[in-house]
Amino acid sequence: MSAPFARLPRWADYGLVPVINLFVAFLVAGVVVLLVGENPLEAAGILVKGAFGSGQNIAYTLYYATNFIFTGLAVAVAFHCGLFNIGGEGQAYIAGLGVALVSLGFDSVLPWWLTFPLAILTAAAMGAAWAFIPAYLQAKRGSHIVITTIMFNFIAASVMVYLLVGPLKPASSMAPQTRDFLDGAQLPKLGWLLEAVGLSVRSAPLNVSFLLALLMAWVVWVLIWRTKLGYEMRTFGFSPKAARYAGISEARIIVVAMLISGALAGMMALNPIMGDQHHMTLDFVAGAGFVGIAVALMGRSHPAGIVPAAILFGMLYQGGAELAFEMPNISRDMIVIIQGLVILFAGALEHMFRPAIQTIFASISPRSMGVPAPKGKGA
């Protein structure tokens, strides 16, 4: 193991290795399906059909993917700065409060295209604010951001339960949720996009926040790879020491990166609250903040990887619902396992297969290694 890792060609580094990791994750998931007494191939077939079989299914898949694009981008931005933001769940939850307050306040006065930008700003601000304290503590006090963001997830959950069973609940209702929003805070559906190509979407909740998510993916790409700030963040993530020598303020870059991360996680709240349910319920985030970790790891923290990874998880969510219908032994919690396996194999065990792949590459085509073959510098 003391030989330095030889370089793989870019396509293998960014394509082959993640695909192999993913494949192994799904293989292990297949074993779990076997343990439950079902046929994994059949299950996979039902899952894919459930996700893409009809216009409505596709619309649902993209609806779930919207959540994961936001949270995946949030985790990725923090990753680039060398920070692990586990707090996406709590940031999105608290941001929901902002979305709900804007919606409740303006839904009878403003049209949706004015409420929406207001809600975007509030959601981003609230998400960022919830990320600010852990960021500040990491930057100024050296408190480990992983621990503080975990703690803030729990604190957020307590705050929201308190608000939803108390102040935010209409007096006439028993359910812990806000009142239904009027038209002014309901986002238009995007069904017509799919109907234009001849698919029927019925009541699927795909809405304009999907476009916002795609826009944000582009914005994150510009930010990370085309701006000075992004360069500073990547420098700090790559080597905090080098960043310090280059005159980059450690505290500033940590706080800024976490604010952006929190803002992105916060925008996730728009999709379920204004786009689908039209009220805020308890636990509307439903783990999307954590799925973001898997999505970011799978997409290698690049928007071009995150969007497909998010769609894959959207597919698992939507297809998983159909699967639970067909195979009663498999519920949607199967996705939680797959999510865990993806995080394990694409994240923690990222380099497990790399030496083997490098050996294979070196033996097939020594020139592709980018190092002279005769010197035997392959892995």
Added chain:
Amino acid sequence: MVDALVQLLDATIRVSVPLLLACLAGLYSERAGIFDIGLEGKMLAGAFAGASAAAVSGSAWVGLLVAILTAVFLALVHGFASITHRGNQIVSGVAINFIAAGSTIILGQAWFQQGGRTPPLSGPARFEPIILPGADALRDVPVLGIIYSELLSGHSLLVYVAFLMVPVTWWVLFRTRFGLRLRAVGENPAAVDTAGISVTWLRYRAVILTGVLTGAAGAYLAVAQNAGFVKDMTAGKGYIALAALIFAKWKPVPAMYACLLFGFLDAASIRFQGAEWPLVGRVPVQLINALPFILTVILLAGFIGKAIPPRAGGVPYVKER
């Protein structure tokens, strides 16, 4: 008054035990330089495996054994990723939490068809309370009698084991050669390596101990405190244990006090739900539930002393390049 207080403290002990076991589990791992946020997942998997095995075999001991084996297996996965493959320890811990959360529900539903529950346990399939000698005879002695018979007596075996583990852990860590090396590997693995001791093997032993204790914590939850597994029954206890570990600054005896404090908050929040207090009025139960987390953040911010983690924590050891 004494009665109510004893009852409250009794409840405190009961809810503190899983925290304490998980917290000591984390102590071994983190002292050896392996961060473990997968305590929650290992405890959950242990609880499920323990309850399933106890239900099938009818023996609480088999349940405990299977719970420990399951948690050790997950601990070894964590070790494989973070020691052998030098993966990110946080990422690996997160993964284990998800794998445990998902598979306990899926397998529970598939095997027992009771909505993620395991069949209710009774008789020898559970750890029964142990009545200490003379507990009934001394019950009528004022104050001390009730403390002995209610507070100290009448807990299951695992409760006594958990509290016994505190001095044992202290002794292992601070009075044995293994403990010295374990602490050294968490502070400066290169020095341990130079002395000719395997960093890898030491760290693996630490994560195995973590597995054993989290498994016991899970077994306590499902086979002793409750009569079976219900889905997501750890409900964040692994994270509270992690908070307690930080609160205790990675030391065994303070860890016990931290767990008792967080357990007391939990027990009190259930008991005084909706009670009116002088001056402050009604304290929302959510505030009390969030208190362990808030306290830990305040501690981490450096307002209550300073929590300094083991120096090599979270950093994979690279022997040489």
